Structures are given as C-alpha cells and as structure tokens.
Amino acid sequence: MAFYLPAGRECELFAAACRARLPVLLKGPTGCGKSRFVEAMAERLGLALVTVACNEDTSASDLLGRYLLDGGGTRWLDGPVTRAVREGALLYLDEVAEAREDVLVVIHALTDHRRRLFIDRRDETLVAPPSFQLVVSFNPGYQRGVREMKPSTRQRFTALAFDFPDPPREVEVVRHESQCTADVAVRLVALAGQIRAAQDLGLRETVSTRLLVYAARLIVEGIPPREACRAALVEPLTDEVDVALALGDLVALRW
Ligand SMILES: Nc1ncnc2c1ncn2[C@@H]1O[C@H](COP(=O)(O)OP(=O)(O)OP(=O)(O)O)[C@@H](O)[C@H]1O
Numbered sequence: 001m002a003f004y005l006p007a008g009r010e011c012e013l014f015a016a017a018c019r020a021r022l023p024v025l026l027k028g029p030t031g032c033g034k035s036r037f038v039e040a041m042a043e044r045l046g047l048a049l050v051t052v053a054c055n056e057d058t059s060a061s062d063l064l065g066r067y068l069l070d071g072g073g074t075r076w077l078d079g080p081v082t083r084a085v086r087e088g089a090l091l092y093l094d095e096v097a098e099a100r101e102d103v104l105v106v107i108h109a110l111t112d113h114r115r116r117l118f119i120d121r122r123d124e125t126l127v128a129p130p131s132f133q134l135v136v137s138f139n140p141g142y143q144r145g146v147r148e149m150k151p152s153t154r155q156r157f158t159a160l161a162f163d164f165p166d167p168p169r170e171v172e173v174v175r176h177e178s179q180c181t182a183d184v185a186v187r188l189v190a191l192a193g194q195i196r197a198a199q200d201l202g203l204r205e206t207v208s209t210r211l212l213v214y215a216a217r218l219i220v221e222g223i224p225p226r227e228a229c230r231a232a233l234v235e236p237l238t239d240e241v242d243v244a245l246a247l248g249d250l251v252a253l254r255w
C-alpha cells in the first residue's frame, strides 16, 4: 500500500467527490505529496490509476489516441485518456496547465455532467462509466511561462489545496520514507522551516518534502549530513553562488 499521511480531511473529501462524480483539482507546490495522495487514493478506492505528465507539447491526440501504420493498413491505439475512460479508471493529469489548448476541450467534455469523451478521429463518443474519476494537478507558484489555468476551466473542478506537511507530520513522512533516525528527521525539518521562512533568498520554489526525503536517504547511505544537504537541498534549489552560500550557512547551523 502507498504510504500517505493526511494533513486534514483530504481523503474523505476526495472519496466523497468520487462518489458524487465530481472532478478534482489538486493545487500545491512541487514535492508536497500530490502524486502520492492520488496513488494512495486509487489503491484505497480500488481504481486503476492512469497518470499523464502534461507538458507544453501535450496535445489532445496524445491523450485520445492515434492511428498507427500496421502492415498494409492502420490500427487505432487508444491514448491514456481514452484508456482510462474505457476502463473506468482514476485519470490523473499532472501539471494540466502546461498542456496545449485543445486538451481543454477534451477535459471540458469529461467534467461536464454527461462525462463524455469525443474521439474526433474515430467519430466515436464514449460515456465514462461510474467509477471513472478525473483528477488534475496544478502548481500555482510555478510561473515558467504565461501558463495559468483559465477560470472557466478551474470552475469545473472541486479543488483541494496541498502544502508541505506541518513539522510533526513532515518528520513522520521523512522518517517513514527514508528510515532515518528521529534526530536526522527533526533536524532536516527544522532546516526546511528556516529555508521556507527566508524569503530574502529569492528562491523560485522552496525546499520540498521530497528533497528532505532525498537528503535523509543520502544520510542513511552514510553520506555526512552537510554533504548530503548540499547534494539534496542546496544544489537542487539554486545555481547562484551567494544563495548557495547562504543555504550552506543554514545547513551548518544544524550540523
Ligand atoms: N503526506 C505525505 N505522505 C507521504 N509521503 C509524502 C507526503 N508528502 C510528501 N511525501 C513524500 O514526498 C515525496 C514527493 O511527493 P509527491 O511526488 O507526491 O509530490 P507532488 O506534490 O506530486 O510534486 P510535483 O508537483 O513535483 O509532482 C513523496 O514521494 C513522498 O516521499
């Protein structure tokens, strides 16, 4: 079973949204547990999970499917969204705001109360079975381009806000995921608290639970803590020498 430590009532809300057949939007910073939550909920609800990592090249036909040349003729191959609808799976579109415009058309029809998928190239319409559940994620802080989610799309979803776990929970997550000692986990989480509070570092995205788990795993593998923090926290967060030095100073306060 996937380990997911809840922060509040997100599991109950998600299960209720599934029963009510409402699509769900997960928003929150990178590495705070969104994907792990979806994985755990799919297991808990007994649904197959189909995950699509969207990027700026993701188009509707990537999601729906395409005809492939096969011998003398062509053969249709379902894309992940079509497969998920046919199977009544839990469909997770990760970073959906990155995808191309035509993906929205596909999503809109699925979030509609009719829950339909129109496959234009086949002139086929699928109606999603009751178990089908759509979940998308969106990282609001991530301003790489102009990609934002349109209000008309956002308002088709119920939304759950995610953030890094509070310190006692984050300690538990880091311990569970790395098998490190309580002492290591407590120090890493305290360090993260300081880095997250240090707005003046000007980090585009701050230290995630994921990176704390990485640091703890390196320490468990025998890497000295300062070196582990450099590789798992400092270097992934910045390329700027002065910011790296400032982060290194914060690490040195703990070890
Ligand atoms: N509440 C939690 N319960 C269990 N593990 C967690 C939790 N929060 C974070 N983690 C740990 O953090 C790691 C990163 O979480 P996850 O991959 O779910 O992040 P994410 O929010 O999907 O990030 P991204 O936006 O980058 O995809 C997980 O692999 C897990 O080790």
Ligand SMILES: [Mg+2]
Residues within 6 Å of the ligand: 034, 035, 036, 094
């Ligand atoms: Mg994820």
